[in-house]
Amino acid sequence: MLACVSSGKFDALQKQLDETKATLNGRVADLEGQIKAKDQEIAAAKAQHAEDEDTIKRLEAEKAKLEADLAATVKDKAALKASADELKNALAETSKRKAEAEKRVAEMKQLLAQLKTMIDAGKLRVKIADGRMVLELPSDVLFASGSADLSKDGLTTIAQVTNALLTLQRKLQVEGHTDNVPIHNTRFPSNWALGAGRAITIVNTMIAAGMNPAQLSAASYGEFKPVAPNDAEDGRQRNRRIEIVIVPDLSQLPGFDELQKALGS
Numbered sequence: 001m002l003a004c005v006s007s008g009k010f011d012a013l014q015k016q017l018d019e020t021k022a023t024l025n026g027r028v029a030d031l032e033g034q035i036k037a038k039d040q041e042i043a044a045a046k047a048q049h050a051e052d053e054d055t056i057k058r059l060e061a062e063k064a065k066l067e068a069d070l071a072a073t074v075k076d077k078a079a080l081k082a083s084a085d086e087l088k089n090a091l092a093e094t095s096k097r098k099a100e101a102e103k104r105v106a107e108m109k110q111l112l113a114q115l116k117t118m119i120d121a122g123k124l125r126v127k128i129a130d131g132r133m134v135l136e137l138p139s140d141v142l143f144a145s146g147s148a149d150l151s152k153d154g155l156t157t158i159a160q161v162t163n164a165l166l167t168l169q170r171k172l173q174v175e176g177h178t179d180n181v182p183i184h185n186t187r188f189p190s191n192w193a194l195g196a197g198r199a200i201t202i203v204n205t206m207i208a209a210g211m212n213p214a215q216l217s218a219a220s221y222g223e224f225k226p227v228a229p230n231d232a233e234d235g236r237q238r239n240r241r242i243e244i245v246i247v248p249d250l251s252q253l254p255g256f257d258e259l260q261k262a263l264g265s
Helices: 007-120 152-165 191-208 233-239 256-263
Strands: 125-129 132-138 172-177 216-222 241-246
Touching (some): 132 152, 172 191
Parallel strands (some): 172 216
C-alpha cells in the first residue's frame, strides 16, 4: 500500500502529523502548566486558610480578654460608685456631727455666760468629769449641816441655776455627795440617805422654778465619790456638794447608729 502513496503525499501527511503532535504537546504543556498553577493557588489558599484560622483564634482570644476586661471595669466602676456614695454619706454624717457638736459647744458657752456671775462669786463651779459637763454647788451654801432643807440663799441659788438651764433641752441628773462623817437619825440613817434627800430637794425646787420634770433625775453617791481627802475640814467641805450633771445624749455621739444596729434596736 505504501507503494501506492506518493512520496509527496507521504511527506504532507507526515508534516501534518508532526504539526498535530506538536500542537497536542503544546496543549499538554499548557494544561500541565495551568494545573501546576492551580495546585499552587490551592496550596496558597490552604496556607491562607490556615493563617486565617490562626488569625480568627487570635482575634477571638483578644475579644475574650477585652470582654473580661470590660466586665472587670464595669465591676470596678460599680464598686467605685458604691465607695463614692459611702464616702459622700460619711462626709454628710461627719458634717452633721460637726454641726451638732458646734451647737452643743455654743449651748455650753451660752450657759457659762449666764452662770458667770455665780461662778465669779464662788457659788458655783463648772467642770468636766467622766466626759460630762458638771455644775458643782457646795452643800454648805445650800443646806445647814445634816439638813436637806434649802436655806434662803440656797433657794435663790437654785432658782438662778434653773433659769440658766431652762433653754437647755438636755437630761439633767442631780447628784448628792457628802463627806465621810457618819450620820444616823430618824430622817437620815446614813450619808446615802442624806445625799439622796438633798438631791430630791434640789429636783423639786428646780421643778417649782419651771424645769420640765421629764428632764430631771436624782441620785446619791453618799461619801463614796469624794473630790478631796476627808482627813481635813477643807477637804470634807469640798466633798459636801451637789452636782448637776448634763447627761450626754448618746444619739449625738459618733458610732451611735452602729451601736443601735448591734443591739438590734
